Amino acid sequence: MLQKGTLYMVRKTDEELIAMFQTGDAAAFEALFDKYKAPIYVFLVRQCGNREIAADLTQDVFTKLLNRADTFRHQSKFSTWIYTIARNTAMDHARKSKHRNHASLDAAAGDDGPALIEKVSGNAPTPERSSGAGELQKALARAIDQLPQDQREVFILREYHGMPFAEIADVVDAKIGTVKSRMRYALEALRLELHQYEEYAKELS
């Protein structure tokens, strides 16, 4: 399917790739898709807390991207644009589903059932997961899940997607001071939840 090699595409910036796609080069889109599909999926998993829904939403994001590709005017970074689409898609979904009315990742399925996070991972419990590392992962997922949506998205974009605060401000349509403030609140909330794991995390590192 690729007309041009991946290496050739890797050398191009996102903005160059979308410009190539705008001239009809499907391989350029494929390169962008390969680069962003996993981060966007992870972002949406963190945002909506459900992997199946996140996969559907990721599909929606790229479909929207395709449909609006001709409207990208190169006035912002491509990453800002795609994360904005992803964020809006997640927010639309949250609005439709009445503010995440699905079960939390860490809510137990029943009295005896495993936590949802264990079911959605799709893998059998590994030794690591059954140990403290697994507990740390669950505690972390629960703590992030409990953050308010505006703090959670800022934390995820900065911590896991490496997006600078200025760019996050563009994505969430807020001032940079507001973004940093949300980040501080998020970090403080997480610290309170996770401080007992700090020593353990140091050992793991």
Place this chain on the structure above:
Amino acid sequence: MSYSCEKFNELLLDLAYDELDAETALDLMRHKDDCGECQRAYADLMGLRNVAKHIETPPLPAHFGVDILSLAQKKAASFRGEEASTFHTVPPAPVVPTPSIWEKIQSFVFRPAILGAGVALTAVVFGVISLQQKSHTTMLEAPAGVPFEGAQPAIEREAPPSAPLPPSEESQIQSADKSEVQAETAKTVQRIQKAGPGYKPLYEEKSVAKGAIASETDEAAPLPQSDVSKSADVQKNPADLLRSKSTDAATGSGAPARKSASPKKLAEPKVPANAKKKKSSSLETIPFPSQEAPSSADKEAPAEESTADDAAEGNDTSDFNAGLAAYNRGDCSTAVHHFSTYLDHPSQSEGSVPVATHYIARCEKRTGRCGKAVIHYEQLLTKHPRYNKRSEALYEAAACHSKLGHTEKAQTLLEELSLDPQWRAKAQKMLKKL
């Protein structure tokens, strides 16, 4: 510069996430080393980040995005298609919905000429028959078993004209009727005398024959030239129809197709020879010339239709098409003339400029004028860095420079070309030769 604890806290996030310039970061780190409270705040934050990095990263579902990529292929194709569709300044004619059979019959029957002819024919037949009947009933006694009654409904089904005929036509019919009646009466008398009891009235034969006459008339009635071609258009698929419409529009002869068309014509369209020629000629202008293969690079060039599609943005396409036609028949000097005229035209759009420039460069190269060719290639490569046939242009330009002995320039172009994996082998091969 020394920082206060307040300033340190303000910049702590930027420091932890490496968003500060090196000098500021160094100053803050110095402050942190001297201040226990700030040191603790920094350590807390970094400790939390250390915890946060242990988050589980969910893998993407298997086979994710296959349909997205196929959608992307279609979208990319539509981007190329849109460029082609914006080539003509005259907007493409709207797609006329295919009329139902009943609409076709209605539109055919209610044409003034057909309607008039039908009414006149019916009036003639009706007049003849009624006169015949009158002459039969008054002048002669029909033999027993003659199917007068059975024939009557058939005559009635031949509906009388709903609208009155114009006076001139009516008088013509009346005068024609008189002479015909006299002749028919005489013939009928002779036939009855000959036939005896097995007599079958003439009007019954005529009523049977009339259907054939009417259908013959339908078939014989020639459609206007435009209608014939339009009725043929109805049978084309929508894409072909659009293409022919846009071609019509471009040539200025395009009018929206009328719904009227004979059902028989639709079933077996008689497309005039010139209509067929028109279609083939319109298709000839679309593809990038495949005859041009001065180098192996050209032979292996990816689908070149898109290049011509890219060209399809200009406003005055006549010079472009003329240039293309000249190029196709190998008349490079005429092609260069037309493409240059096209480029001189102030209204041509950006998308077609690199294509026309590429044609000129190729023409010059083809005719051995590498000196001129490299000028056009240079223009193409510098002014249109996103031209989608850049790799081909790079290769051809490098070949020209190589012929001219501009080794360094050729090397530079080939080095750029080697970034494209499809062309890497060729570029390296030529680099070795250099």
